[in-house]
Amino acid sequence: MDYVIEMRNIRKEFPGIVANDNVTLQVEKGEIHALLGENGAGKSTLMNVLFGLYQPEKGEIYVRGEKAEITDPNIANKLGIGMVHQHFMLVENFTVTENIILGQEPIRKGQVDIKKAAKRVEEISSQYGLRVDPYAKIQDITVGMQQRVEILKTLYRGADILIFDEPTAVLTPQEIKELIQILNRLIAEGKSIILITHKLKEIMEVCHRCTVIRRGEGIGTVKVADTNRDELASMMVGREVSFTTEKGLAQPQQSVLEIDNLTVKDSRGISAVNELNLTVRAGEIIGIAGVDGNGQTELIEAITGLRKVSDGTIQLNGKNITNHKPRKVTESGVGHIPQDRHKHGLVLDFSIGENMVLQTYYQQPFSKFKQLKSNKIFNKAKELIDQFDVRTPSVHTEARALSGGNQQKAIIAREVDRSPDLLIAAQPTRGLDVGAIEFIHTKLIEERDANKAVLLVSFELEEVMNVSDRIAVIYEGKIVDIVDPKEISEQELGLLMAGSKQQRTGEM
Amino acid sequence: MKLQKVLFKLIVPIIAVMLGLLIGGIIMLSSGYDPVLAYTALFNGIFSDSYFIGETVRQMTPLILSGIAVAFAFRTGLFNIGVEGQLLVGWLASVYVGIAVEGLPAFIHVPLAILAGAVAGAIWGFVPGLLKARFRVHEVITTIMLNYVALHVTNSIIRAYLLAPGERTESIQPSASLASPFLQEITNFSRMHYGFIVALLAAALMWYILWKTTAGYELRAVGFNEHASNYAGINVSKNIILSMCISGGFAGVAGAMQGLGTYQYMTINAAFTGVGFDGIAVALLGGNGAIGIVLAALLFGGLKIGALNMQAVAKVPPELITIVIALIIFFVASSYLVHWLRNRINKRGKI
Numbered sequence: 001m002d003y004v005i006e007m008r009n010i011r012k013e014f015p016g017i018v019a020n021d022n023v024t025l026q027v028e029k030g031e032i033h034a035l036l037g038e039n040g041a042g043k044s045t046l047m048n049v050l051f052g053l054y055q056p057e058k059g060e061i062y063v064r065g066e067k068a069e070i071t072d073p074n075i076a077n078k079l080g081i082g083m084v085h086q087h088f089m090l091v092e093n094f095t096v097t098e099n100i101i102l103g104q105e106p107i108r109k110g111q112v113d114i115k116k117a118a119k120r121v122e123e124i125s126s127q128y129g130l131r132v133d134p135y136a137k138i139q140d141i142t143v144g145m146q147q148r149v150e151i152l153k154t155l156y157r158g159a160d161i162l163i164f165d166e167p168t169a170v171l172t173p174q175e176i177k178e179l180i181q182i183l184n185r186l187i188a189e190g191k192s193i194i195l196i197t198h199k200l201k202e203i204m205e206v207c208h209r210c211t212v213i214r215r216g217e218g219i220g221t222v223k224v225a226d227t228n229r230d231e232l233a234s235m236m237v238g239r240e241v242s243f244t245t246e247k248g249l250a251q252p253q254q255s256v257l258e259i260d261n262l263t264v265k266d267s268r269g270i271s272a273v274n275e276l277n278l279t280v281r282a283g284e285i286i287g288i289a290g291v292d293g294n295g296q297t298e299l300i301e302a303i304t305g306l307r308k309v310s311d312g313t314i315q316l317n318g319k320n321i322t323n324h325k326p327r328k329v330t331e332s333g334v335g336h337i338p339q340d341r342h343k344h345g346l347v348l349d350f351s352i353g354e355n356m357v358l359q360t361y362y363q364q365p366f367s368k369f370k371q372l373k374s375n376k377i378f379n380k381a382k383e384l385i386d387q388f389d390v391r392t393p394s395v396h397t398e399a400r401a402l403s404g405g406n407q408q409k410a411i412i413a414r415e416v417d418r419s420p421d422l423l424i425a426a427q428p429t430r431g432l433d434v435g436a437i438e439f440i441h442t443k444l445i446e447e448r449d450a451n452k453a454v455l456l457v458s459f460e461l462e463e464v465m466n467v468s469d470r471i472a473v474i475y476e477g478k479i480v481d482i483v484d485p486k487e488i489s490e491q492e493l494g495l496l497m498a499g500s501k502q503q504r505t506g507e508m
Numbered sequence: 509m510k511l512q513k514v515l516f517k518l519i520v521p522i523i524a525v526m527l528g529l530l531i532g533g534i535i536m537l538s539s540g541y542d543p544v545l546a547y548t549a550l551f552n553g554i555f556s557d558s559y560f561i562g563e564t565v566r567q568m569t570p571l572i573l574s575g576i577a578v579a580f581a582f583r584t585g586l587f588n589i590g591v592e593g594q595l596l597v598g599w600l601a602s603v604y605v606g607i608a609v610e611g612l613p614a615f616i617h618v619p620l621a622i623l624a625g626a627v628a629g630a631i632w633g634f635v636p637g638l639l640k641a642r643f644r645v646h647e648v649i650t651t652i653m654l655n656y657v658a659l660h661v662t663n664s665i666i667r668a669y670l671l672a673p674g675e676r677t678e679s680i681q682p683s684a685s686l687a688s689p690f691l692q693e694i695t696n697f698s699r700m701h702y703g704f705i706v707a708l709l710a711a712a713l714m715w716y717i718l719w720k721t722t723a724g725y726e727l728r729a730v731g732f733n734e735h736a737s738n739y740a741g742i743n744v745s746k747n748i749i750l751s752m753c754i755s756g757g758f759a760g761v762a763g764a765m766q767g768l769g770t771y772q773y774m775t776i777n778a779a780f781t782g783v784g785f786d787g788i789a790v791a792l793l794g795g796n797g798a799i800g801i802v803l804a805a806l807l808f809g810g811l812k813i814g815a816l817n818m819q820a821v822a823k824v825p826p827e828l829i830t831i832v833i834a835l836i837i838f839f840v841a842s843s844y845l846v847h848w849l850r851n852r853i854n855k856r857g858k859i
Contacts, residue, residue, distance in 0.1 A: 370723065
């Protein structure tokens with residue numbers, strides 16, 4: 001059997017760690033081949049080896065049956081290997097065409113022949129069903145469209161082996177559907193695709209075969225048709241993984257958070273949260289389900305003091321905390337796992353130890369008379385790292401160097417450890433692999449069972465359905481319904497999120 | 509492991525210094541000077557006489573402080589290009605207190621005059637800090653502009669109120685002076701003064717504030733990530749202003765060293781002193797760390813003093829040392845290139 005790409009027994013070391021060991025990847029022509037692994041398992045390293053960004057210590061690479069020495073990306077390009085990066089490499093204020101031809105511009109009379117280029121771009125885009133406007137500027141088009149430009153870039157350079165690095169991480173569900181169509185179209189036209197991902201659903205949906213890497217080691221390759229989600233998950237994580245979270249019945253007690261008639265304006269001055277009412281009780285998890293942009297972010301920012309409340313009140317344990325400063329809110333017993341862990345959750349240039357005391361550094365025992373007690377801080381950090389299984393070389397490692405899952409675990413450790421009466425978790429599992437997701441869900445449920453109130457905001461229906469005891473559906477800044485996850489299907493919930501109840505009551 | 513880390517930190521500046529001297533030598537050769545003679549003269553001009561050592565220490569004192577001022581702001585995410593201006597107002601304020609206040613014992617008068625310099629510099633830093641915190645005006649613009657304001661305001665205050673013969677203020681009271689007959693005597697009557705102790709204390713203070721206090725934790729957090737700081741309940745605006753004030757305060761003390769130590773008065777300055785701008789280079793070469801800055805200031809101070817002897821003995825114009833310093837800065841700034849070369853060689857070696 002001839003493979004378009006064959007990587008045999010690849011080993012790649014970095015100082016102190018082995019990123020890839022004995023990994024073999026064989027890609028057939030015309031297939032979509034998944035490369036599956038947890039965050040930090042070594043998928044990207046392997047692809048960077050293939051793309052010529054790293055040199056392997058051991059192993060061989062064959063392209064279309066011939067041994068290849070790929071020492072830099074230009075050679076990879078010449079061999080017809082193209083990469084669609086997770087973080088797009090586009091010039092924001094250039095047009096689509098200008099971005100695609102960048103570096104390989106057709107020249108006429110010493111000038112870039114933009115018309116010819118645009119025509120070529122249109123040809124390719126219609127051949128593969130990649131709808132784009134060749135003259136639109138990158139900054140004006142959607143993320144999904146930008147990704148298509150990235151794909152076109154590789155096709156324009158004549159790639160027929162395309163590597164996609166976590167292509168769905170930044171896309172909306174609708175855009176994901178479109179991407180899947182594009183992928184199928186590409187293989188129908190004779191291209192071969194390597195899809196780097198940790199999302200099992202996508203693999204089951206589009207891929208033909210799947211190679212699994214765990215902690216840098218090649219675990220094996222399976223046919224997707226012969227396997228199932230559970231098997232892939234256990235190959236990836238190395239143990240059984242449960243998708244439905246085990247939990248007992250909730251035993252709600254007194255109300256902890258009471259939101260009354262809350263109105264919050266967004267940055268443009270428009271009411272994003274609109275006369276919203278919500279109660280969260282001790283010992284229950286309330287999941288807020290809704291399409292992104294219906295006021296979830298503003299609601300959380302208002303509770304935690306990061307955004308001004310224009311009207312209404314927020315009470316915690318019967319005490320008014322409306323428009324209190326973030327620190328005061330935190331001190332009155334609120335823990336907050338923020339939606340964007342890089343922007344709000346961590347100071348990436350601080351060590352993981354320093355990040356562990358981000359909310360408590362000014363309190364005893366971490367400081368005394370305004371002097372930091374480094375020993376106490378790092379001992380606490382070590383304790384939390386053990387307790388929450390944060391994988392880091394040391395407490396002095398910069399938070400930036402950790403994988404997404406471990407960064408998130410660190411934030412959760414910090415917030416849960418203060419044992420707040422109300423724990424707000426916004427998109428706590430975004431971008432994480434199944435192992436980490438399971439861990440985080442378990443922690444949320446543990447908090448509930450310890451009689452804390454938990455407010456979960458998530459755009460993933462599956463997560464809301466699985467973890468919540470009650471689901472509050474948010475639509476245009478209002479809670480339009482509160483439902484029991486056991487008595488509602490995903491479809492019905494989806495309809496509510498799209499505002500169906502709103503319309504119904506509107507008609508009545 | 510720890511030793512290795514220290515060596516690694518040292519390697520870039522050391523290579524940069526060597527390359528700077530090497531290329532400086534090539535320039536001398538091509539302009540018809542003898543680099544061996546010139547560098548020998550430079551070396552002798554730093555170490556051959558206790559006078560030169562004293563002068564080097566004197567030269568390095570304000571450089572340490574201006575370097576610290578730049579580094580402190582930099583560590584908290586701000587570019588204080590206004591050290592020069594803060595230094596000038598600090599110089600004037602300390603000299604004013606040194607002249608106007610009478611009848612105090614030295615152990616009160618000296619700290620009071622230094623404090624006046626620090627406060628004046630802090631006020632000069634407060635303005636851009638406030639503008640940044642309130643209106644998001646970039647501090648690079650405002651600090652550069654305030655340098656000019658400082659230069660002309662100090663000049664006109666001296667002209668209007670403090671003028672003495674010789675385009676300068678009167679000399680300060682002896683009770684406010686950092687000058688030391690003892691230090692002068694043991695260094696063959698250089699202008700060395702007690703200011704170097706102040707500078708070393710300031711370096712220790714910077715390290716202490718940044719790494720050992722909750723205020724330093726907040727300042728660094730705000731410098732790295734304003735959003736996360738806000739999330740953690742840290743007052744971002746307050747810390748931006750505070751950082752600029754502390755940075756300006758260090759710069760003001762650098763000015764006080766000139767006023768109370770080296771000169772004993774303030775002149776009308778036709779142009780910037782350059783000490784504030786050199787602080788940027790010192791901070792860069794010193795890796796924005798307390799010890800690094802002291803070493804970098806020592807190097808720059810030494811080169812500047814040694815350059816005088818180089819001119820006298822080898823007839824090489826002292827501007828050449830300015831070129832060497834510029835080259836060193838260039839190579840430190842392009843340490844990226846060094847890293848790249850190192851990686852490249854490692855890569856080759858392994859394949």
